[in-house]
Amino acid sequence: MSTNTSTVAIIGGGISGLVCAARLSQLGLTNSVVFDTGNNGPGGRCSSRNINIAGKDHEFDHAVQFFTVSDPRFAKIVSFLHSKKAVKVWTGKIVQLKKGAEPIQVKNLQPFIGTSGMQSVPRCLSSLVRVVENNWVSSVHWDSVVKKWKVDDHGWFDYLVVAHNGKCADRLMADCGVPKIHDLLKVKFSPVLLPKTNVMQLCSLWVLLVAFPCTLGLTFDGAFVEHGDVSWLGNNTSKYSDKNCMECWTVISTKNFGAVHKVPQEHIPPSKEKEVTHLLLNGFAEVTGWNRKNRTPCFTRVQLWGAANPLNVLQGEGCVFQASHNIGICGDWLVSPCVEGAALSGLNLAEVISKHFKGERRDVGLKNHLVPNESKAIGAFPTNKSLVFKPAV
Numbered sequence: 001m002s003t004n005t006s007t008v009a010i011i012g013g014g015i016s017g018l019v020c021a022a023r024l025s026q027l028g029l030t031n032s033v034v035f036d037t038g039n040n041g042p043g044g045r046c047s048s049r050n051i052n053i054a055g056k057d058h059e060f061d062h063a064v065q066f067f068t069v070s071d072p073r074f075a076k077i078v079s080f081l082h083s084k085k086a087v088k089v090w091t092g093k094i095v096q097l098k099k100g101a102e103p104i105q106v107k108n109l110q111p112f113i114g115t116s117g118m119q120s121v122p123r124c125l126s127s128l129v130r131v132v133e134n135n136w137v138s139s140v141h142w143d144s145v146v147k148k149w150k151v152d153d154h155g156w157f158d159y160l161v162v163a164h165n166g167k168c169a170d171r172l173m174a175d176c177g178v179p180k181i182h183d184l185l186k187v188k189f190s191p192v193l194l195p196k197t198n199v200m201q202l203c204s205l206w207v208l209l210v211a212f213p214c215t216l217g218l219t220f221d222g223a224f225v226e227h228g229d230v231s232w233l234g235n236n237t238s239k240y241s242d243k244n245c246m247e248c249w250t251v252i253s254t255k256n257f258g259a260v261h262k263v264p265q266e267h268i269p270p271s272k273e274k275e276v277t278h279l280l281l282n283g284f285a286e287v288t289g290w291n292r293k294n295r296t297p298c299f300t301r302v303q304l305w306g307a308a309n310p311l312n313v314l315q316g317e318g319c320v321f322q323a324s325h326n327i328g329i330c331g332d333w334l335v336s337p338c339v340e341g342a343a344l345s346g347l348n349l350a351e352v353i354s355k356h357f358k359g360e361r362r363d364v365g366l367k368n369h370l371v372p373n374e375s376k377a378i379g380a381f382p383t384n385k386s387l388v389f390k391p392a393v
């Protein structure tokens with residue numbers, strides 16, 4: 001095999017898949033294609049929505065709220081994103097809210113956000129790689145004679161990367177001749193980690209996007225909430241210096257709330273949408289003291305993230321690779337469930353594929369075990385380990 005001729009199909013255009021493709025290209029494997037389902041562009045759980053309310057556009061971060069940097073390899077990526085004006089530091093006040101207690105400001109935190117919503121991050125990364133958008137990969141097949149992967153009707157590829165998890169990955173890999181890979185991608189859903197279960201476990205979260213026609217005058221811009229149905233509140237207007245007089249908030253439920261109100265993500269009954277909107281608005285009011293009578297929202301929308309965050313992570317090399325079948329897995333659940341974890345996993349897998357391409361036939365991570373993910377924060381990103389770092393421009 002020579003450089004430029006080996007082809008890589010990456011299924012999933014979240015942060016892990018995009019970073020994997022970009023790093024492969026740096027390493028000389030320039031023929032990779034990222035397939036992603038997103039019809040608003042790639043990004044997966046690191047995306048945002050631009051919503052027109054009363055004739056004006058507003059950014060809403062509907063999953064990732066901010067990310068932190070603790071690893072030098074990720075710091076390099078963030079420096080690059082910063083140089084391209086895709087990320088900035090969020091200078092808003094972030095607090096912890098406990099019932100009956102004064103807000104406590106979270107210290108030692110350097111939160112990064114996109115420049116125009118979190119979507120700026122995948123948008124910038126995808127400018128470096130080839131992405132087939134709005135494309136759901138429904139079948140893959142390994143031919144052991146030609147030693148290639150067939151991906152739907154997109155043709156044959158030398159390598160296959162599974163850069164997503166949840167039910168889709170479990171189903172996609174069920175019958176394609178790589179049982180060890182499939183075993184790792186089997187999944188259970190739960191709000192709390194089920195003991196003695198060596199299977200990937202994911203929680204579900206509901207998210208409410210809400211806009212008010214005026215400012216609420218709260219004393220914080222983001223809050224980790226430690227009581228009731230809400231786990232996070234974030235003020236998108238403060239993040240994106242929206243001067244439209246409106247105040248746009250993201251409200252994220254607790255894992256428990258996500259489990260209690262789980263419905264099929266593809267067919268959410270309107271009655272459930274109404275109920276969840278009502279409950280999360282109540283939660284918002286309880287936490288913030290917002291008076292529902294004199295400030296009515298002018299916009300609400302709810303979204304269910306069925307496969308929101310991993311409760312356990314695979315200990316080891318930060319990716320998986322089966323050398324006999326040229327197949328690898330990357331994703332946040334292989335490092336830590338956050339943007340940084342996803343990016344590092346994509347980097348790790350690209351390095352392993354590059355070495356395999358150069359002749360190193362080594363399996364990676366196939367026998368590793370899942371361990372609990374200890375952090376409680378949304379996205380479980382390592383808030384307390386983050387370093388204050390200056391992106392090089």
Ligand SMILES: Cc1cc2nc3c(=O)[nH]c(=O)nc-3n(C[C@H](O)[C@H](O)[C@H](O)COP(=O)(O)OP(=O)(O)OC[C@H]3O[C@@H](n4cnc5c(N)ncnc54)[C@H](O)[C@@H]3O)c2cc1C
Pocket residue numbers: 011012013014015016017035036037038042043044045046062063064065066067068135136137138163164165168169172205207252305307308309330331332333336337338339340341342378379380381
């Ligand atoms: C509500 C919420 C809040 C969060 N908050 C934070 C936070 O504040 N900070 C933080 O650091 N992290 C946060 N996270 C976690 C963060 O979003 C993830 O860790 C990270 O984005 C995961 O990236 P990934 O590439 O591993 O997976 P994903 O982002 O899930 O990417 C997988 C991609 O694959 C696509 N896909 C799936 N199946 C197929 C198929 N068959 N064919 C083609 N494409 C397919 C999906 O559409 C998706 O785009 C949050 C997550 C959620 C849900």
